[in-house]
Amino acid sequence: MAPQGAPLSIRAVRGEDMKAVIELDALVTGIKKREYWNSLYQRHEKTAVSGQHFLVATAGTKVVGFVIGEVRDWEFGSPPCGWVLAIDVRPEARLLGAATQLLQALCQGFRRARVTKVRTLLARENTLILSFFRSQGMMISPFIPLEMDLMP
Numbered sequence: 001m002a003p004q005g006a007p008l009s010i011r012a013v014r015g016e017d018m019k020a021v022i023e024l025d026a027l028v029t030g031i032k033k034r035e036y037w038n039s040l041y042q043r044h045e046k047t048a049v050s051g052q053h054f055l056v057a058t059a060g061t062k063v064v065g066f067v068i069g070e071v072r073d074w075e076f077g078s079p080p081c082g083w084v085l086a087i088d089v090r091p092e093a094r095l096l097g098a099a100t101q102l103l104q105a106l107c108q109g110f111r112r113a114r115v116t117k118v119r120t121l122l123a124r125e126n127t128l129i130l131s132f133f134r135s136q137g138m139m140i141s142p143f144i145p146l147e148m149d150l151m152p
């Protein structure tokens with residue numbers, strides 16, 4: 001059960017959810033990115049059939065979490081796999097299984113797309129998200145992330 005006792009449900013995102021999604025992302029990251037999210041939603045509407053998954057968790061009528069994932073084919077020399085691009089749950093709705101349900105629903109979508117592997121990237125210092133993904137059975141992958149600065 002979620003806050004106020006309303007049961008959780010998971011469904012595809014709708015346009016009217018975006019205000020809550022933008023607010024939740026701003027709460028978690030400290031940066032409000034309205035344009036980014038609106039363009040991501042528009043792209044999602046166009047590409048939903050071809051591999052992007054954008055789901056929300058609701059408690060009653062309130063959006064309490066979201067997950068975004070995407071199936072990518074053959075990038076990095078890898079057979080098609082599902083990527084978890086972002087997952088957030090409102091602080092007052094945490095530890096009630098919302099993220100677990102969101103990830104399970106996303107993985108179901110990936111399975112329907114005949115994908116057999118799910119991957120994600122996370123910041124090394126973000127032990128909270130690491131604990132969550134580990135609890136779901138995700139482990140260190142054989143891929144190594146690399147980067148370099150492009151500005152002097």
Ligand SMILES: CC(C)(COP(=O)(O)OP(=O)(O)OC[C@H]1O[C@@H](n2cnc3c(N)ncnc32)[C@H](O)[C@@H]1OP(=O)(O)O)[C@@H](O)C(=O)NCCC(=O)NCCS
Pocket residue numbers: 028085086087088089090093094095096097098099100101126128129131132133135
């Ligand atoms: C990580 C996050 C998504 C988990 O959401 P949630 O709905 O609370 O997760 P769940 O209730 O499904 O928890 C599942 C498991 O994750 C682990 N977990 C979740 N929160 C935890 C915490 N605070 N400390 C330790 N383990 C935790 C536990 O193993 C938990 O299982 P348990 O309740 O049986 O112990 C949520 O805390 C969040 O939104 N954090 C900030 C988001 C973020 O940093 N995103 C990174 C950008 S993608």
